[in-house]
Amino acid sequence: MNSRHYAVRSTCTALLLFACLASLSVVASATTGERPATCATRGPASPGELHREWILVGWEKHRGDPPFDFRQRLGHLYHWNSDDVRLYDTFDPQHRVARSADEWASIWTEPFTTLREARHSVLDGPDVIDGGTLSASTLEFAARLETSAGEIIGNRARTSLVWECTPGGWKIVREHTSVRIVSREEIDTIVPHSDK
Numbered sequence: 001m002n003s004r005h006y007a008v009r010s011t012c013t014a015l016l017l018f019a020c021l022a023s024l025s026v027v028a029s030a031t032t033g034e035r036p037a038t039c040a041t042r043g044p045a046s047p048g049e050l051h052r053e054w055i056l057v058g059w060e061k062h063r064g065d066p067p068f069d070f071r072q073r074l075g076h077l078y079h080w081n082s083d084d085v086r087l088y089d090t091f092d093p094q095h096r097v098a099r100s101a102d103e104w105a106s107i108w109t110e111p112f113t114t115l116r117e118a119r120h121s122v123l124d125g126p127d128v129i130d131g132g133t134l135s136a137s138t139l140e141f142a143a144r145l146e147t148s149a150g151e152i153i154g155n156r157a158r159t160s161l162v163w164e165c166t167p168g169g170w171k172i173v174r175e176h177t178s179v180r181i182v183s184r185e186e187i188d189t190i191v192p193h194s195d196k
Contacts, residue, residue, distance in 0.1 A: 039165035041130060047163045047170050048126040050077060051137040054161070054172075059143075061118040068112035070105035078104070079164055079171035089177040091155065104175075117146040121191045123156070135163045135170065142182075144191035154187025155179045 040046045044053075058074040078101035079085055087098040098104040112118065125139030138160045145153040162174035 038167055038169055040169070045169055046128070047130075047135045047137045047161070048128045050163070050170055051126040051128075051139055051159075051161055052122060053077070055120050055122065055139070055141050055159070059112075059118060060120055061112060061115055063117050068109055068115075070109050070112075075101070077172055079166065079173050082164065082171075082173050084164075084173050086173075087175040089175070089179065091157070091177065091179040101172075114148050115145055116148055116150070117144075117193070119144045119191050119193055123190070133165045134173075135165075137161050137163065142187060142190045144187045144193055146193075152184050152187065154182045154184060154191070156182055 043049065054074065054077055058077065061068065080101045085098070085100050085104075087101075087104045088095075092107060096107060098107060121142050123140045123142055126137045127139070128135060128137045138158065140156065140158045142154070142156050145155075147153065157177050157179040159175070159177040161172050163170040164173045
């Protein structure tokens with residue numbers, strides 16, 4: 001065998017070995033629950049920070065804001081194509097369980113559009129359990145809601161979200177929020193509000 005054939009054969013063997021190692025790495029990641037590189041464990045794209053964004057940005061409404069658009073405000077946080085989505089909030093008078101982000105949007109779009117204002121503060125958390133392809137986060141928040149009639153509704157809530165690691169990053173597949181109504185005096189001390 002001449003040196004040229006030997007070099008070609010060695011290169012092919014090295015490439016084959018590299019391909020085998022890469023395949024084993026993918027299999028190992030799938031069986032050990034390692035997440036794709038797109039899902040952050042720290043920083044603004046991590047489950048804890050996304051949970052803060054979910055309440056402090058997504059559900060926030062200021063006077064003069066345009067009508068509430070769930071997909072525009074919160075759509076990037078939810079898994080729109082999963083059959084595993086289950087979303088529940090005791091604040092819903094009908095206590096429905098949504099089985100898709102579309103269904104969840106249909107529940108909350110009208111009530112949030114009619115609000116004059118929705119202001120929030122995080123009181124505790126977020127606390128995150130990192131499970132690899134799934135992560136869970138919890139936090140407690142307070143909400144000061146002003147209806148179109150000027151009534152102030154105050155509540156404190158504890159929410160738990162389950163995030164699935166997808167090629168587009170972390171997406172919500174499970175949500176459970178339990179709400180307790182509080183007095184006007186209490187909500188005014190813990191949630192900033194506008195004076196307009």
